[in-house]
Amino acid sequence: MSTQSTHPWLIVTLREVETKLRDKAFIISTLVTLVLIIGSIAVTGFLATRTTQFSMAATDQASLAVLKQASADAEENVKFSISLSTASEATAQLEAGTLDAILTQNSAQKFTLNGADEVPEELHGALREATGTVLTGQLLTSAGLNADQMPGDDALTISQLHGDAERASMIKVMALLFSFLFYMSALIFGMPIANSVIEEKQNRVVEILASAINLRQLLAGKILGNVVLALAQLMLFLAVGLFAAYLSPVQLPFLGVLPAVAGWFVVFFLGGFLVLAGIWATLGALASRTEDLQQSSGPVVGVLMAVLFIGIYAKGGFLVIASYVPIVSSVAMPIRLLGGEVSLVEPLISLVITLAACWFTILFAERIYRRAVMHTGGALTLRKALKLEL
Template sequence: MNTTTAPWLIVALREVETKLRDKAFIISTIVTLLFIIGSVAVTGFLANRTSNFAVAATDDASFRVLEQVIQDRPEDVELSISRLAPEQAEQQLSAERLNATLSGSADAQEFTLTGFNAVDQELSSLVREAMKTVKTDQLLAEAGLESASLPDNEDLILDQLHGDSERAAMASAMALVFSFLFYMATFLFGMPIANSVIEEKQNRVVEILASTIRLRQLLAGKIIGNVVLAMIQLLAFLSIGLLAAYISPIQIPFLGVVTQVAGWFVVFFFGGFLLLAGIWAALGSLATRTEDLQQSSGPVVGLLMAVLFIGLYAKGSFLVVASYIPIVSSAAMPSRLLSGEVAFWEPILSLAILLAACWLVLLFAEKIYGRAVMHTGGALTLRKALKLEV
């Protein structure tokens, strides 16, 4: 061992090197990055795609319906219409020169939209709405009324006393993203810390290592190595996602706000993951088999699920309280920051509480690890581990 290199750094580098050689880790990271890029690309493509339809009417009533479709169609729909005899329309449809034909009954009360293999759902929806409009106008004309006198959907104006609905929708979506990233990382990098500790106990490797370096250095190296890996992966996911969003052809609202809050999320993620890394290491030292870990990790898994569900459902005062609870605050405070209704001192206070809790948990984890990691006589409880001599 090189005496000029700190023992904890050697352990940390070993953890990083081992993970970077893991094909499953590399493949999952690449797949996730591709999924992020693909999601933004598909969203941009769908948002800018223009639908083109060619439809022929076989009678005057059907032609009026198609004219109404042209008036009501959204900007991303192009429609070309024509008036053809039934036989001609069928021939062009069979030759696939038309997307559909529209025919009305003798009393113009029913219409049939015919496609070659199938009728496009978007086209059928547009024709259905236009048909209702035309028939309604006809009935009103017969009664001596005009459609302009009827109530309209636009007569209802949506407003709210507090906040911005569009920003609230963005905050809800990004809160889910932040919560999921935290949840995924803590399993991808947290659980292996515990499994590594168990493996070293089973193979008696920890006894050899303990004769060379202090257990505190060994624990620090394991935690730091996995924290570095988790932070690198998180930064890669966020950077690629934000870059794809910025170069996307569609205008994503509040993208600047998301970028700023992403920085806060990285800081809160660091504190929350560091705290959990200490917990996973302690749990690994208490166990002697993987099965023991599965039984003792229930509360941690439940806490992680709580973080994920808070990202999904937490609102109002519950979210405010959650933003000051360590670990949960890693997702809750960034979620609040997205809304823009947080005082400048609140994230600082929340982060201070998180880091203080992190420090206490790491000290406790070191105490448990130092007593339990050399024990091979079966799984331990916290009470039993604290009674063991160092």
């Protein structure tokens, strides 16, 4: 027996994959996304390790004290080159471009920061804080108090009952990444399922295919082809992103837990995408024109937008509830796993719920598809489609 008669769904799957891989727009968008992922991590690492050098001149002792204070308080990647000069000498150097700025104290005990064209905001902020520190110290000294005994910036530290601040920041970034990847993949690979069904209905190609392939296997091939593509692209993005993060000179916090959580995200992504694939196939079978799909796909796009916003902004009990709702759980549960306070039972229960939703949605989509895919007399409602004979 030939492969074609034994596995017709596999032929359809391979056709869907091959067609997409030949699409120049798909290839270009994938490459652009990879460049953006690598570029964003590379830029972040470069900015974090780049050393900024400021060449400064003070025209009096008080200004010199401010510059020394700013140099002492500066971050590791910010360096100050400080000199004490007369006003005329400093101005000449500023005009010649050998100085970035001049700090001067006037008769009112106020400071003026002079730049040639503009003063960098980073320099302005550093000197503003240093000026406040120096002037406060002078006032305390004149009042007979020791500035070293005053409370400093470390008088207040941040502590969280659950997790810590660095992990919370990492969760926010990964929540945005997971949400965006799911939203993008659901549109790029989900909507083409519906468009493919509509195109075959309009061109009557489905009638020819139905004579050679069982409609159930035709639908299965369409869904599996797009699932394979979506999953392959997602894993490529995650693998490249994690690899670039490991090579980055900046060590991201909790980088060791990301591969495991990324694995969970792939699993939940697969479940959520299958539910959406069934919905897209149903919408395509009910429509007779592309315009019909544009009208009926609004709720699905709304759900995807909800997933995007829930993944980014949901917290506390709302996030817990969302982690058990199919489609939304594809993003919500991996985000909770990043927090490190979820037992193994919870994602397994959520996954079982998602798989049950997949099973129901695919079966319902197959039922609608087999009844409505041959109908060309206009858009159908679910009720009308269910009344059609096979």
